[in-house]
Amino acid sequence: MTMRIRISRMGRIVFLTVFGAILIYPILWMLSASFKPMHEIFSTVSLLSSQFQINSYINGWKGTGQFGFSTFFFNSLLMVVPTVIATVISSLLVAYGFARFRFPGKNMLFSLMIATLMLPNAVIIIPSYLLFRSFGWLDSYWPFIIPAAFATYPFFIFMMVQFLRGLPRDLDESAVMDGCNSFKILTHILLPLSKPAVVSAAVFQFIWTWNDFFNSLIFINSVKKYPVSLGLRMSLDTSSISNWDQVMAMSVVSIIPCLVVFFMAQRYFVEGIATTGIKG
């Protein structure tokens, strides 16, 4: 019996390792390809190469046109950081309102929020584009930042509502006794306890906005303002097949911020998802 358990455990570990290696292989291959000389990229499945070159990074970073990746990275930060901050603050405020207060129309508003969770972006993209055009927001990062400031990401509100509901109400009540107003309860008592939910929302939003291609393609049209996603796509188009090494190198560079954010926040991240769950 114990023998059987041991074998099945070994089997599982072997399966998980082999399967995991297959899944991660493309990313590792991309990393290794970025250091390979051009002619070796498409000639071997091996992750090792005959020589180690970093020229692809240096030349790729300069970009193909007038603007290089320093510009694109800076632009991405200008777009992503305010969007993340706006998302977290607005979602937390709204979630607090839903989780801790009674007010007329609350149930209807909450249902509407769940419904918008399923509202496809594709349906509203054209009028949104026209709306942003009339506001004069095209070719700027406002189409990302302002909607985020108005809590238009129901996913995060829902996640935070679930989290806040899990925090005992006694905390709020004792704070009221101590003379705290509702805003102070949020900032001084609930916020420090909500770290897993807040960090998870920030990480998700960072990665989604950083990787966003569709909206960037529609709203940003001058190369000077391109975020990394559009810059990368441009280098793919202009160079087509001629310098895959540089394209690979810039692809690697473009995913590094997401990786860093993910690994830094991983502890909270998994905890945040696990505790908020989706059981409601």
Place this chain on the structure above:
Amino acid sequence: MIRSTSIFKRSENRQWAGLLYVLPFIIGMLVFKLYPFMSSFYYSFTDFSLLRKETFIGLSNYVYMFTKDPLFFPSLKATFLYVLLSVPGKLGFALIIAVILNMKLKFISLYRTIYYLPSILGGSVAIAVLWRSMFTVDGIVNQFLISIGIPAVNWFGIPSLAIMSISLLTIWQFGSSMVLFLAGLKQIPKDMYEAGTIDGASKLRMFFSITFPLLTPILFFNLIMQTVNAFQEFTAAFLITNGGPLNSTYLFGLKLYQDAFQFSKMGYASALSWILFICIMLFTIIAFKSQKYWTHYEDGGKF
């Protein structure tokens, strides 16, 4: 008397406070969701480009797409095929791996990270670039096939393989669904399995009579979210295959983008977006209606 008024006052204040906190959401929803939603419906009955003002043309857009537009049905077909390939594949892997990962193992967090990683990066242009290079004729997928004695395949030259290669990119990102399954597995009480063991149930039997039924609410949630997303997929079709070959990967999201933002047919594209919306709505309604036959809720069934 004084006490009761102060309590009354406080609860009244709390009402206003609650509304004040959700005010950003109310404004945001009206301006950035509801208004675009309504006007998209209106635009779908107009002839409208960015250069001239819209004119009302009734159902013409809808008539045109069903009778004349040569790309409408191919696009719809490609999208349904993509949804049918990618969503079950993704959820299947997510469930299987979650069940295995839920058992006690060493380095569990390492495995979890590895499986989650594709979900983090999968939507990026970088991975689209990678996928394009992997499945080209001399890409690593073919090199691998050759090394085990299978001839190279023209992945982006054959319609059925092209749609498969972009579906595979979606399936590869099963990690986010997996994490939700894992969270659900953690909530299943241990004593249910103990009772099962005493009754002499096999592992497989326990999976089908305990684990799976208790996970169906999460399966339902994952199914809805992933299907809604899959119906709208754009990046892969745009960057990897550009709709080809023979429109086999000309996904609806790509058609919508081209009609609206390349050909500036805003009215027509709005009509297209409503067809997409109806498809998603129909799917959602069917899923919700069928829910009582296959999902299991402890508390009687509240989503």
